[in-house]
Amino acid sequence: MILNDNELLVVGASGHSAQFFFDRLIKENFQKKIKCLLRSNSQIDHLKRYDLDFEFINVDFDDINSLKTALEGAKVILNIAGIRVSKNIVLAGTELGVNWFICVHTTGRYSKFKSASAEYIEIEDSLLKEFSNLTILRPTMIYGSSRDGNMYKLVQYIHKNRFFPVFGNGKNLMQPIHVKDLGNAYYDVLQNQNTTFGKQYNLSGKHELKYISLLKETALALEKKVSFVHLPIWFCLIVVYFINLILRSRSPVSTEQVLRMKEDKVFSWEKASTDFGFSPMSFKDGIQIEVDEFFRYYK
Numbered sequence: 001m002i003l004n005d006n007e008l009l010v011v012g013a014s015g016h017s018a019q020f021f022f023d024r025l026i027k028e029n030f031q032k033k034i035k036c037l038l039r040s041n042s043q044i045d046h047l048k049r050y051d052l053d054f055e056f057i058n059v060d061f062d063d064i065n066s067l068k069t070a071l072e073g074a075k076v077i078l079n080i081a082g083i084r085v086s087k088n089i090v091l092a093g094t095e096l097g098v099n100w101f102i103c104v105h106t107t108g109r110y111s112k113f114k115s116a117s118a119e120y121i122e123i124e125d126s127l128l129k130e131f132s133n134l135t136i137l138r139p140t141m142i143y144g145s146s147r148d149g150n151m152y153k154l155v156q157y158i159h160k161n162r163f164f165p166v167f168g169n170g171k172n173l174m175q176p177i178h179v180k181d182l183g184n185a186y187y188d189v190l191q192n193q194n195t196t197f198g199k200q201y202n203l204s205g206k207h208e209l210k211y212i213s214l215l216k217e218t219a220l221a222l223e224k225k226v227s228f229v230h231l232p233i234w235f236c237l238i239v240v241y242f243i244n245l246i247l248r249s250r251s252p253v254s255t256e257q258v259l260r261m262k263e264d265k266v267f268s269w270e271k272a273s274t275d276f277g278f279s280p281m282s283f284k285d286g287i288q289i290e291v292d293e294f295f296r297y298y299k
Helices: 018-027 045-049 064-071 083-095 114-130 151-160 179-191 211-222 233-250 255-262 270-276 283-297
Strands: 008-011 034-038 054-058 076-079 100-104 134-139 163-167 200-203 227-231
Touching: 018 045, 018 179, 034 064, 064 083, 076 083, 076 179, 083 100, 083 114, 100 179, 114 134, 114 255, 134 179, 151 211, 151 283, 163 211, 179 200, 179 270, 200 270, 211 227, 211 283, 227 233, 233 255
Parallel strands: 008 034, 008 076, 034 054, 076 100, 100 134, 134 200, 163 227
Antiparallel strands: none
């Protein structure tokens, strides 16, 4: 068991999915020190509730020398901070003799829109070409609590409004992953090094579903009657174009986001199931958990 033999180093410990990984460590009675690499402005108050042996280290992810100092002595690194810091983490860690990197990236690399995928492909492929001791995890859209930047905003909107605008016909397929399933996956990957070392996994929700079905399931969980108003993609593009002209960087939506509403985002998790027992929950169950949290804190 890799976690029984090594001090754990987590990059991005303040992130959304990290707290569910720590929940799993508590459940498994993990006793060893956990080094946590963080940006200096990271919020960590929510981590104080954990009875875990944390050591928080502020680091500049753009500075290789800063990373080398922080990574000293690490043998296994879990990078939850995102694909854009993976390169420097791997370069600095390799010089220090790190044996294994588990990097959490994104299924966004599979988008047919170059502006969405080109950077991810360039970073990931260059790392995979040069290093064989990487395990890559690619989650789909992550949801599941008030900290997610996706479904929680949608929950809030549907709760407050009777009408919801849908770009296009809403038949594009999605397969979002609940954040608890992702946090558990980190633990299970680490515990199954013999099968997960050097592998790549796409991590998604239990079933694929149409976007309109996702919206209806959310409204059902909220016990809210909502009318979904379908707007033609061409009309949405024109509206969003002018919104971007007026608001520029403050615009809440881009034309690319509208175009991607026609793009299916479904990925098999069969390989992850075979190698480390990944078994995600359904969206129906996951969104109910998120809605229940919403009502606990809603005023």
